[in-house]
Amino acid sequence: MPLFLTRWITHICAPTFIFLAGIGAYLSLKRGKTKQQLCQFLLLRGCWFILLDLTVIRLSWRFNLSSMFSAAGVLWVIGCSMIFLAAIIYLPTRIIAAIGILLIVGHNLFDNVQAEQLGNIGWLWAILHQRTMIEPISGFRLFILYPLIPWIGVMALGYAFGTLFEMEKYRRLQLLRKIGLSMLVAFIIIRATNIYGDPNPWSIQSNFPDTLLSFIDCHKYPPSLLYLLITLGLAILLLYFLEKSNIRYLKPLIILGQQPLFFYVIHVYLIHLTAILFALSRYGITPFTFSQLGISWKPKSFGYDLPIVYLIWLLITFLLYIICDWFAKYKKKHKSKWWLNYL
Template identity: 35%
Template sequence: MSTNTSNRIVSIDILRGIVMIVMALDHTRDYFHKTVIADPLDPATTTVWLYFTRWITHFCAPTFVLLSGMSAYLAAQNRTKPVASLFLIKRGLWLVLMEITIVTLGITFNPSYSFILLQVIWAIGWSMVVLGVLSRISFNTVLIAGLILFFGHNLLDAMPLPASGAANIWWKVLFTSQFTPVPIDANHTAGDFYAIFPWTGIMLLGYCLGYFFRKDADPEKRKRILAYTGASLIVLFIVLRFINSYGNPQPWELQRNFGRDILAFLNTSKYPPSLQFASMTIGPALLAMAFMEHVKGAWARIASVYGSVPFFYYILHFYMLHCLLVIVFFASGHTMQQAYSPNSILGFRPDDFGYGLPVVYGIWLLTVATLYAPCKWFAAWKKARRGYWWLSYV
C-alpha cells in the first residue's frame, strides 16, 4: 500500500473515530443523566451545558453516514461493478437485520422485543441497498440522486402529505419521520426515528466524494475540494438560517436574550435531517478532513483505532453502557419490579433514576477508555484475517 493510500485511509479513520467517541457521550447521557428538562435542545428551557452536550453529538450521525458512503466507494475499487453492487445490497440488508436484533437488544435489554428500534443502522442499511442499486447503473446516477435528496427533500415540508393509513406511514418512514410507531402485532411495535431517504442523500454524496480519495487522486486538489465544499456548506447553513424559509421543517424564533437566540439558531432538525442540519454538521466535517490528512500524534492514533472498527465499537459500547447501568441500578437499591418503565424503552432505567452531567461525563470517558483495548485487538485480529469474507460485513 502506498503512503498516499495509507494517509487517506487513516484520515477517514481518525475522523470516524472522533465522531464515534463523541457519539458515546449522547448514549451515556440517555442511560445515566437524571432527566429534569424534557428536551435538551429547547432554547427556552435548557441549560447551556446540557444543550451543547446534546448538540455536539449532532455531528456524529451525518459524518458517519457520509464516511460510510466514501468507504463504499473505496471498497468498490477492488471489485467489479456487479460484485460491488451486490455486496452493498447484501451488507445493507445485513445491517437492517442487526439493527432489529442485536442493536435493539443492546439498547433496550428487553428480550421480548416489545419495542424494536429503527435508528441510524437501519437508515444506513437501507441507504446501502439504494446505493447498491444506483451504483450498478452509473456514478452520475448516484451523484444526481444524492444532490436531489440532499438539497431537495425539504420541499416536502410545504406539500400536503397523506394524513393517515399505510401511505402516511410509508411517507414518514421514507422521508419525514421524527418518530413513527409502526404496530407489528398486539405486543410488538417498531419505532422509526430515522427517515431513510434524507440519510440516503448524505450517503450517496459521500460515495461521490470517495472519487477524490482514489489512489491516483491529487492530494492537493482533494484538500481544496474538501475545504471549499465544507466552507460552502457552512455558508449555506448560515444563509438559509437567516432567510428562515427553506431547509428546515420549523423556522427558528427569537428568544428572550441573545444567548438563547444563538441556541435557537443552532437548533436544526435531525429527525429527519434537514438541509440546514446536514449543512451545519457536514460542512465542518469536510473542513476537518481537509486538514487532517497528514495529522500525526497520539490522539490521532487513538482515534483511528476506534474509527477502524466502527461497527464493533458501536455494538460493544451499547452493551457495556447497559451492563454498567444494570449494575448501578441494583447497587442503588432498585428491584427487578422497577426494571421496565412504561415511560422508557430502556430497561433498568426507572423514571427517578440518574445523575448530573459531571457523573455522565465521567462514565463516558471511562467507557471510551475501556473500549480502546478491545477495539485495538479486534482491528489487529481483523487485519490478520483479511481472507475471511464474512469480516467485510463487520
C-alpha cells in the same frame, strides 16, 4: 447550555457515518472491487445491518426480546442506504451525486405531508419521510426513528464525494476546506432567512447564547437540509484537519474508526450495562433497572451531573479502545474468516 451542546455535538455522528460509508463504497472500487462485486456486497451488508438493528441492537437497548415493539434506528437506515446505493451503482457518478443533492435539498418541500393523509399507503410515507409508529404485522409495532429520506441521499453523495480521494493531496485539502466552509456559510445564510430548510424556525431569545442555540437547533428526524449543511460541513472540515495532522497522534482514533460496526454494537451494550450497575448501586433492584431502563418510569434523581457523565464517557471510551484494539489484531490474524468482513 453545556447540556445542550453535549447533546448537539453528537448530531454530527450519524451524518458522518453514513457519508463516510458512501466514500468507503467508492474507494472499494479503487481497491480492486468491480461494480458487480460492490453491488452484491452492498446488498448483503445492507440486509445484515437491517437484521442487526432489529435484533442485536434492539436487545442492547431494552435487554428484552419478548416485547412486540422495535425501532428502526441508525443501522436500519445505513442498511437501507446501502441497498439504495447498490440499486444506483451503475449510474454515472455525476448522476449519483445529483440524486443525493436532490434528496437532501428538496425533501423539506414535503414537510407538511403526513402519513395520516395518505390512507392505506401512509406506512410507506412513514418509512420514507416521517418519524412515526407503524404496525407492519398485527400486534407488532415498529417505530421509524430514522426515515430513509434524505439519509439515502447522504450516502449517495458520499459515494460521489469519494472521487476527491483520487486527487493529489494538496488539491484535495483545498477542496475539503472550501466545501466545508461553503456548507457552513450556506447554513448561516439559509437559516437566517427562516424561510426554507428546516421545519422548526429559530427565534430571538432573551439573550445571545439562547438565540444562538435556537439558531443551530435543527430538525434531525428526518434530518433537514440545514441540519445536514451544518453537520456535514463540520465533518468535512474535520476530515481536512485530520488529514493535515500528524498521524502518530491519531492512532487511538484510527483504532476506533477502523472497527465502526463492532464499535457501535459494543458501545450500546457497554453503556447500558454501566447504567444498570450505577442504577443498582443507587436504587437496588427496581422495575426500571433492567429490561425497561431508560424507557419507562425513572426516579427524578436518576442520572448524574455533566462532570460525572464526562468522566464515565472517558472511562467507557478507554475500554472501547482496548476492546477494538484487540478485535483489530484478531481480524488481522484471521483474515481468512469471511464473516469478519461483516463486523
